[in-house]
Amino acid sequence: MSDLIDEPIQGENAPEFSVSELSGAIKRMIEGEFAHVRIKGEVGRVSRPRSGHIYLDLKDDRAVIAGVIWKGVAARLASQPEEGLEVVATGRLTTFPGQSKYQIVIEDIKPAGVGALMALLEKRKAQLQAEGLFDASRKKKIPYLPEIIGVVTSPSGAVIRDILHRLRDRFPRKVLVWPVAVQGEKCASEVANAIRGFNAMTPGGALPRPDLLIVARGGGSLEDLWGFNEEIVARAAAESAIPLISAVGHETDTTLIDYVSDQRAPTPTAAAEVAVPVRMELLAWIDQQDARLTHALTSGVTRRRDRLRDLSRALPRPDSLTEASRQKLDHLDERLPKALTAGVREREVALGKTAGRLQLATVQQRIRSEHKTLVSFTGRLRLSYERKLSQLSDRLAALDRQRLAMGYEATLKRGYAVVHSDQGVVTNKAYAETARGLEIEFQDGRLKLGNGSQKKSASKSGTPDQGSLF
Amino acid sequence: MTDTPLAEMSFEDAMRELEIVVSKLERGDVALEDSITLYQRGADLKKHCEEKLKAAEEKVAQITLGEDGTPNGLKPVEGL
Numbered sequence: 001m002s003d004l005i006d007e008p009i010q011g012e013n014a015p016e017f018s019v020s021e022l023s024g025a026i027k028r029m030i031e032g033e034f035a036h037v038r039i040k041g042e043v044g045r046v047s048r049p050r051s052g053h054i055y056l057d058l059k060d061d062r063a064v065i066a067g068v069i070w071k072g073v074a075a076r077l078a079s080q081p082e083e084g085l086e087v088v089a090t091g092r093l094t095t096f097p098g099q100s101k102y103q104i105v106i107e108d109i110k111p112a113g114v115g116a117l118m119a120l121l122e123k124r125k126a127q128l129q130a131e132g133l134f135d136a137s138r139k140k141k142i143p144y145l146p147e148i149i150g151v152v153t154s155p156s157g158a159v160i161r162d163i164l165h166r167l168r169d170r171f172p173r174k175v176l177v178w179p180v181a182v183q184g185e186k187c188a189s190e191v192a193n194a195i196r197g198f199n200a201m202t203p204g205g206a207l208p209r210p211d212l213l214i215v216a217r218g219g220g221s222l223e224d225l226w227g228f229n230e231e232i233v234a235r236a237a238a239e240s241a242i243p244l245i246s247a248v249g250h251e252t253d254t255t256l257i258d259y260v261s262d263q264r265a266p267t268p269t270a271a272a273e274v275a276v277p278v279r280m281e282l283l284a285w286i287d288q289q290d291a292r293l294t295h296a297l298t299s300g301v302t303r304r305r306d307r308l309r310d311l312s313r314a315l316p317r318p319d320s321l322t323e324a325s326r327q328k329l330d331h332l333d334e335r336l337p338k339a340l341t342a343g344v345r346e347r348e349v350a351l352g353k354t355a356g357r358l359q360l361a362t363v364q365q366r367i368r369s370e371h372k373t374l375v376s377f378t379g380r381l382r383l384s385y386e387r388k389l390s391q392l393s394d395r396l397a398a399l400d401r402q403r404l405a406m407g408y409e410a411t412l413k414r415g416y417a418v419v420h421s422d423q424g425v426v427t428n429k430a431y432a433e434t435a436r437g438l439e440i441e442f443q444d445g446r447l448k449l450g451n452g453s454q455k456k457s458a459s460k461s462g463t464p465d466q467g468s469l470f
Numbered sequence: 471m472t473d474t475p476l477a478e479m480s481f482e483d484a485m486r487e488l489e490i491v492v493s494k495l496e497r498g499d500v501a502l503e504d505s506i507t508l509y510q511r512g513a514d515l516k517k518h519c520e521e522k523l524k525a526a527e528e529k530v531a532q533i534t535l536g537e538d539g540t541p542n543g544l545k546p547v548e549g550l
Binding site (some may be wrong): 143144145155164167168171172173174175176177178179193201207282283285286289290292293294295296297299300301303304 | 480481482485488489491492495496498500502505506509512513516519520522523526527528529530531532533535539540541544547
């Protein structure tokens with residue numbers, strides 16, 4: 001009975017859903033309610049699997065919604081979502097009943113206004129600058145007169161026309177135009193491809209490699225120019241071996257490529273002016289150089305001729321070189337005899353002076369004085385001599401007396417006699433018998449024994465004996 | 471003075487050397503013989519520059535691209 005009396009429990013009469021039913025209901029409700037939404041937020045984690053789809057999170061400070069950009073949509077995007085970028089995404093919500101999840105399928109995603117783009121640009125700038133891509137040392141010199149100029153821009157429109165016109169005015173050159181989209185989703189990849197493509201060409205090939213590149217675009221909004229702010233474009237420009245001039249937008253627009261290019265031109269027209277010199281000016285310059293050259297040579301010759309003339313005029317006559325010497329010679333010639341005479345005279349005077357001092361009287365007096373001395377000495381000498389002589393005479397007399405007393409003559413007085421021969425004194429009989437010229441000496445003379453010739457020779461020999469004694 | 475053959479000389483280099491040659495000659499401190507050599511060099515440089523200037527010719531072509539974005543030819547550009 002109790003079965004009949006229901007005591008209804010609160011809520012039990014609600015219909016029961018299966019999980020699938022509920023999930024389906026939620027799916028229908030969400031996808032119906034949010035079939036087209038615009039959502040603003042910051043891009044969180046972004047993943048790009050090889051499928052080409054992009055998975056990302058959109059977030060604010062309190063919530064996160066997962067999002068997906070299908071491949072086809074991703075390829076069309078003007079700017080690719082990056083983590084940290086403020087974006088406005090348009091799309092629809094969808095759920096995954098199998099995982100109790102929901103997500104937004106993004107059909108378009110754009111940076112949330114200029115501020116967001118600028119913030120992104122600043123971030124990229126800081127990064128590339130940190131890598132050194134803006135360094136002045138990386139900048140290549142723009143060739144003075146390029147032979148071939150490669151222009152990366154839209155093949156139609158004012159930009160290429162402005163560039164070609166200005167080139168024609170200044171210095172007609174060979175120009176290769178690489179057509180690219182200058183805005184929209186393809187812009188960045190095409191521009192980067194064009195820069196790399198030009199660098200890949202070989203000089204002098206069928207497609208001759210340019211020696212200067214111009215990447216140009218006319219003015220536009222920040223979004224229009226955004227392709228030139230893409231990193232791939234900036235990197236391609238930085239890697240370009242060919243010097244590159246960037247001319248994107250108007251003077252006030254500065255895009256990322258301007259920082260890495262070798263030179264930034266404010267407009268496409270200005271890029272053409274940077275690229276080539278003015279031919280007419282150069283022709284005029286050449287003429288001017290030619291005139292200067294000729295003038296310098298002629299004036300050099302003229303100057304030398306004038307100088308030569310001046311010098312030859314200033315050159316003295318050969319005569320005049322010797323005149324002074326000749327005059328001097330004359331002068332000396334005149335002075336020479338005078339000098340000689342004067343010299344002699346001078347010596348005469350000197351001699352006179354000396355001779356004056358030389359006086360005969362002095363000499364005579366000296367002679368007299370010396371003579372007196374001499375006389376005095378002579379007297380003394382005689383006295384002394386006589387004295388000595390008398391002394392010697394006395395002594396001689398004494399000695400003679402002594403001799404006489406001791407000599408044989410005295411003995412003769414006492415009766416002895418000496419027998420002489422012509423050979424000397426005869427002292428024995430044997431000798432006397434053979435000797436010739438015998439004489440007997442007595443005290444009063446000699447008595448010859450034999451003939452007178454013997455006596456004669458004896459007296460003859462006696463005389464020298466006497467002489468030799470004295 | 472460099473001895474670079476003229477034919478290999480860029481316009482800019484030829485121009486720079488011509489300027490040096492002219493200034494040197496104008497200073498007048500070169501020997502007469504040298505000044506004649508210098509003049510000859512200057513005249514050659516001038517001729518070379520002039521030829522480069524006269525060779526100025528406009529020729530504009532647009533690169534045509536294949537499917538893969540690589541260039542496959544040239545086509546003339548007209549009306550610009």
